[in-house]
Amino acid sequence: MKPNLKVSLVRFAAFALGFVVTGVRGQDPLPSWNDGTTKQSIVDFVKATTETGGAKFVAPEERIATFDQDGTLWVEHPMYTQVMYCLERVPALVKEKPELARVAPYSTVLELLKGDRAAMEKLTMDDLMKLLAATSTGMSVETFSAEAKKWIAEAKHPRWKKPYTELTYQPMQEVLTYLRANGFKTYIVTGGGQDFVRQYAEKTYGIPPEQIVGTMGGTTYGYDKDGKPFLTKEPKLLLNDNNAGKPEGIHLMIGRRPFAAFGNSTGDKQMLEYTKAGSGTRLCMLVLHDDAKREYAYGPATGLPNTKVGTFTQALYDEAKKQGWTVISMKNDWKRVFAFEN
Amino acid sequence: MKPNLKVSLVRFAAFALGFVVTGVRGQDPLPSWNDGTTKQSIVDFVKATTETGGAKFVAPEERIATFDQDGTLWVEHPMYTQVMYCLERVPALVKEKPELARVAPYSTVLELLKGDRAAMEKLTMDDLMKLLAATSTGMSVETFSAEAKKWIAEAKHPRWKKPYTELTYQPMQEVLTYLRANGFKTYIVTGGGQDFVRQYAEKTYGIPPEQIVGTMGGTTYGYDKDGKPFLTKEPKLLLNDNNAGKPEGIHLMIGRRPFAAFGNSTGDKQMLEYTKAGSGTRLCMLVLHDDAKREYAYGPATGLPNTKVGTFTQALYDEAKKQGWTVISMKNDWKRVFAFEN
Numbered sequence: 001m002k003p004n005l006k007v008s009l010v011r012f013a014a015f016a017l018g019f020v021v022t023g024v025r026g027q028d029p030l031p032s033w034n035d036g037t038t039k040q041s042i043v044d045f046v047k048a049t050t051e052t053g054g055a056k057f058v059a060p061e062e063r064i065a066t067f068d069q070d071g072t073l074w075v076e077h078p079m080y081t082q083v084m085y086c087l088e089r090v091p092a093l094v095k096e097k098p099e100l101a102r103v104a105p106y107s108t109v110l111e112l113l114k115g116d117r118a119a120m121e122k123l124t125m126d127d128l129m130k131l132l133a134a135t136s137t138g139m140s141v142e143t144f145s146a147e148a149k150k151w152i153a154e155a156k157h158p159r160w161k162k163p164y165t166e167l168t169y170q171p172m173q174e175v176l177t178y179l180r181a182n183g184f185k186t187y188i189v190t191g192g193g194q195d196f197v198r199q200y201a202e203k204t205y206g207i208p209p210e211q212i213v214g215t216m217g218g219t220t221y222g223y224d225k226d227g228k229p230f231l232t233k234e235p236k237l238l239l240n241d242n243n244a245g246k247p248e249g250i251h252l253m254i255g256r257r258p259f260a261a262f263g264n265s266t267g268d269k270q271m272l273e274y275t276k277a278g279s280g281t282r283l284c285m286l287v288l289h290d291d292a293k294r295e296y297a298y299g300p301a302t303g304l305p306n307t308k309v310g311t312f313t314q315a316l317y318d319e320a321k322k323q324g325w326t327v328i329s330m331k332n333d334w335k336r337v338f339a340f341e342n
Numbered sequence: 343m344k345p346n347l348k349v350s351l352v353r354f355a356a357f358a359l360g361f362v363v364t365g366v367r368g369q370d371p372l373p374s375w376n377d378g379t380t381k382q383s384i385v386d387f388v389k390a391t392t393e394t395g396g397a398k399f400v401a402p403e404e405r406i407a408t409f410d411q412d413g414t415l416w417v418e419h420p421m422y423t424q425v426m427y428c429l430e431r432v433p434a435l436v437k438e439k440p441e442l443a444r445v446a447p448y449s450t451v452l453e454l455l456k457g458d459r460a461a462m463e464k465l466t467m468d469d470l471m472k473l474l475a476a477t478s479t480g481m482s483v484e485t486f487s488a489e490a491k492k493w494i495a496e497a498k499h500p501r502w503k504k505p506y507t508e509l510t511y512q513p514m515q516e517v518l519t520y521l522r523a524n525g526f527k528t529y530i531v532t533g534g535g536q537d538f539v540r541q542y543a544e545k546t547y548g549i550p551p552e553q554i555v556g557t558m559g560g561t562t563y564g565y566d567k568d569g570k571p572f573l574t575k576e577p578k579l580l581l582n583d584n585n586a587g588k589p590e591g592i593h594l595m596i597g598r599r600p601f602a603a604f605g606n607s608t609g610d611k612q613m614l615e616y617t618k619a620g621s622g623t624r625l626c627m628l629v630l631h632d633d634a635k636r637e638y639a640y641g642p643a644t645g646l647p648n649t650k651v652g653t654f655t656q657a658l659y660d661e662a663k664k665q666g667w668t669v670i671s672m673k674n675d676w677k678r679v680f681a682f683e684n
Binding site for chain 2: 061141185194195198202208209210212216218219220221228229230231238239244245247248251252253254255256270273274277
């Protein structure tokens with residue numbers, strides 16, 4: 001091909017694509033959001049950071065956006081999905097080792113799964129850590145992956161009777177898509193297990209395994225009897241990706257400060273502080289669950305009912321107002337919550 | 343715009359771009375490689391894994407390629423660049439705390455920097471770890487970044503009197519570019535410090551901070567006197583990214599098994615084993631430094647001189663042959679070593 005023809009074709013292709021992209025851009029990128037200052041703050045941020053030559057322009061490689069998962073991207077009540085996984089794996093463990101049926105916390109979990117909801121109250125954080133280790137370590141990476149994938153495909157949320165992966169918030173899915181369409185790399189930064197979330201995040205959110213920052217456990221490299229190498233998941237905590245662990249995990253896994261961060265609870269406070277402390281314009285948002293009808297209502301911020309799962313304290317709410325973070329009211333800012341709503 | 347017109351434009355744009363890409367593809371993507379089976383194995387791998395509908399096709403999101411750095415992407419002799427950084431930072435440390443000048447290992451390093459090459463032999467691994475901690479921890483992430491960036495911009499290699507970042511291997515730069523042009527995500531997986539390599543890798547190799555897997559240290563989140571949050575680098579080892587630590591680090595940071603892996607020493611053995619153990623076609627390559635004239639000659643594989651820096655043992659060479667890994671002869675396979683050669 002003659003160089004001139006090549007240049008002409010590239011120019012025409014760029015023009016044609018630009019034309020199409022502009023056409024798409026004319027549509028509302030956030031149709032599940034009600035118009036208002038909350039929605040506008042997202043649109044303003046994207047416009048400011050992507051406008052070439054603008055004072056707030058952010059180079060494409062610096063466009064990092066981080067999202068908490070539980071309560072920010074999908075439902076976390078009445079209990080975190082991964083805790084449900086640990087609990088619902090217990091019958092399989094007991095089948096392999098029947099003697100566990102008579103030992104706490106396994107016996108407590110069996111009662112709970114039979115419908116004794118009060119048994120949940122008996123489980124301490126130590127019990128949950130024990131269950132996490134028993135269900136998620138001491139096995140190969142591949143075995144864990146297969147078990148977690150199978151569960152996530154079959155398990156149903158007790159209220160909606162739908163797979164957990166259908167209980168993602170449609171407005172937040174639109175934010176993910178909108179940011180990516182504008183050159184942002186989207187990450188999940190979760191207190192949940194990094195390897196657990198990796199099993200479904202690509203299909204559920206379009207976020208690949210390498211963009212999942214979560215609570216991290218060690219692995220050990222070894223060989224099977226045929227000399228084939230494999231990694232074993234160990235009950236060794238490398239980083240608890242909650243609270244201060246979130247900015248620490250972001251530095252470890254990404255090595256850049258985010259320009260946008262989204263959360264919903266006290267566990268996200270430091271991630272938002274760290275994001276906001278960077279230079280230039282930064283977007284920090286917190287989802288407030290104030291919609292008992294379509295989802296759940298909990299805080300205790302703004303007088304909402306208290307909870308141990310995804311606590312949004314009044315202190316966090318006050319810090320948000322002071323720091324210029326935006327609080328998203330699920331009730332007022334979201335036109336619809338789930339994709340399956342009409 | 344009418345939908346039909348939009349579709350036509352997208353189709354035309356795709357056609358025009360495809361035409362141009364094909365034109366570019368007609369050029370040799372690896373001009374610094376001599377023709378032969380080594381070069382051909384790279385081209386064959388890329389063709390096989392990217393041919394839509396082919397038996398060995400790899401989905402774009404699965405295209406992960408990992409590269410050791412020292413001795414694989416750039417010169418590691420006579421000493422790893424990061425060790426030179428630690429040594430050359432000592433005068434600044436002594437300036438701040440003059441009493442260090444009389445204490446080993448700082449006193450030994452000062453002798454060494456004055457030209458007493460024998461002093462290098464006195465430094466033990468413990469000394470080096472002490473120097474690493476003194477020069478790379480106990481400071482904010484930003485302070486470390488500024489110091490390392492300044493050094494890498496000014497420091498010169500003792501033989502070529504050029505910045506270390508100009509001593510990358512041009513044939514390997516071409517492999518990085520070639521793989522990326524074919525949809526592969528390129529990662530550095532190095533025994534060097536993750537935060538150190540992140541300071542120059544984007545400019546030097548086109549590899550962003552989030553695609554650097556290295557030896558990882560912990561950080562601690564805190565606040566300065568004005569309440570501004572920052573991360574402090576701690577002398578706490580999270581993962582030693584050498585030997586078995588390489589596949590462990592790959593799982594931690596990427597969460598996928600590479601389809602291609604490149605190394606040059608016994609520290610890369612497990613990464614190549616892990617890569618090769620995956621299904622489908624995998625490319626594993628080791629650079630053999632057999633070119634005393636243009637670079638260095640060391641092994642001790644194939645009777646080359648022995649070394650403590652980037653050891654390539656005969657056992658590794660034998661495993662390469664047994665496992666079907668390709669050994670790259672720097673002398674025979676590379677038309678030129680550095681970009682600055684004529």
